Amino acid sequence: GAVVSQHPSRVICKSGTSVKIECRSLDFQATTMFWYRQFPKKSLMLMATSNEGSKATYEQGVEKDKFLINHASLTLSTLTVTSAHPEDSSFYICSARDRRGPAGELFFGEGSRLTVL
Amino acid sequence: RKEVEQDPGPFNVPEGATVAFNCTYSNSASQSFFWYRQDCRKEPKLLMSVYSSGNEDGRFTAQLNRASQYISLLIRDSKLSDSATYLCVVIRYGQNFVFGPGTRLSVLP
Numbered sequence: 001g002a003v004v005s006q007h008p009s010r011v012i013c014k015s016g017t018s019v020k021i022e023c024r025s026l027d028f029q030a031t032t033m034f035w036y037r038q039f040p041k042k043s044l045m046l047m048a049t050s051n052e053g054s055k056a057t058y059e060q061g062v063e064k065d066k067f068l069i070n071h072a073s074l075t076l077s078t079l080t081v082t083s084a085h086p087e088d089s090s091f092y093i094c095s096a097r098d099r100r101g102p103a104g105e106l107f108f109g110e111g112s113r114l115t116v117l
Numbered sequence: 118r119k120e121v122e123q124d125p126g127p128f129n130v131p132e133g134a135t136v137a138f139n140c141t142y143s144n145s146a147s148q149s150f151f152w153y154r155q156d157c158r159k160e161p162k163l164l165m166s167v168y169s170s171g172n173e174d175g176r177f178t179a180q181l182n183r184a185s186q187y188i189s190l191l192i193r194d195s196k197l198s199d200s201a202t203y204l205c206v207v208i209r210y211g212q213n214f215v216f217g218p219g220t221r222l223s224v225l226p
Contacts, residue, residue, distance in 0.1 A: 034214070041125075043204060043218040044161065093160055105151075106214060108160035 003027055004096050006109025013084055014117055021079045021112045023094030029074040030096035034106070035067075038091045050077040084116040120144055121207050121217035129223045134195050138220045140205030141187045147215075149208040150181055150188045154201045155219065161204055164190075195224045 003026040013019050023033055031052045036044040048069050049057040056069035066088075068080040077096075081088050093111040123140045130136045142150075150167035165172065167179040167188050178191040192199055205217035 041221075044216045046214070046216075049213075091158075095160075105163045106153075106161075108162070111158075111160050113158075 004030075004094065004107045004109045006094055006112055008112055009110055010113045010115075012115045012117065015085055016083055019081045019084055019114060021081075021092055021094075021114075023077045023079070023096070023109050025075045025096045025098075025107075028096075028098040028100065030077075030098070031074060033071060033077040033094055033096045035069060035077070035079050036093045036095065038093060038111075044093065047079075052077075081114065084114070086116045089114055089116045119218075120209075121205055121215050123203075123205050123217040123220045125218055125220060127221040127223050129225055130195055131225050132195055132197060134224075135191065135193045136195055136222065137189055137191045138203055138205075138222075139187050139189050140217050140220075141185075142205075142207045142215075143186070144207070144209050145186065147186075147207045147209050150179075151206040151208075152177075152179055152188075152190050153204040153206055153216075155204055156201050161216075164203070192222075195222075197224050197226060200224045 005024045007022045033050040035047045037047050038044050046059050047062045050069045050071040052071045058064045071077040091111050091113050094109045095106040121142050152164040153161040154164045155161040165174050167181045169181050171180040176193045180189045200223050202219040202221050204219045207215045
């Protein structure tokens with residue numbers, strides 16, 4: 001089946017630094033990818049929709065200058081957390097839909113756990 | 118009111134029990150419905166789609182009630198490996214996926 005790979009799986013950084021997370025669709029092309037944030041014991045919160053070749057669409061309340069999204073190719077989207085602060089510590093997950101499969105199946109990356117010290 | 122709501126649980130049930138979860142949605146224009154399963158610290162994975170006529174996959178049965186705007190998931194003969202968080206997912210017009218907060222299930226030996 002379709003596979004989405006996310007890297008890194010864990011990252012610890014100092015406050016004020018920027019962190020880049022990559023999301024790759026390994027065996028299919030994804031014109032659209034989704035970025036989520038998840039707090040412990042909470043559900044996924046959609047942050048933004050990443051569109052290949054165009055600007056990302058951000059959900060209300062998500063700072064686009066804080067969370068930079070680049071979807072440079074049909075298989076790669078990146079999320080950069082700029083000037084990270086401890087409150088940005090969270091589990092970030094990307095997903096993509098393989099249009100060859102069932103209409104509702106989203107394939108998720110393994111997630112990236114960010115800890116900002 | 119949140120667009121998709123679920124009882125967060127936890128539901129603690131013994132092995133072999135039957136357990137049911139409900140999920141309500143507020144947007145009547147919602148088109149498609151799914152149940153995803155998420156294990157602790159892992160990514161969500163599709164469990165099953167929910168069809169208007171109801172559908173079954175082994176021990177799992179999903180049903181949709183459009184009039185009352187809810188979907189349900191029934192798990193029969195619970196296994197320890199069923200312990201997870203079950204996420205209700207609704208696709209609304211424009212193909213945005215909306216996730217419910219999830220229901221935690223613990224199957225106890």
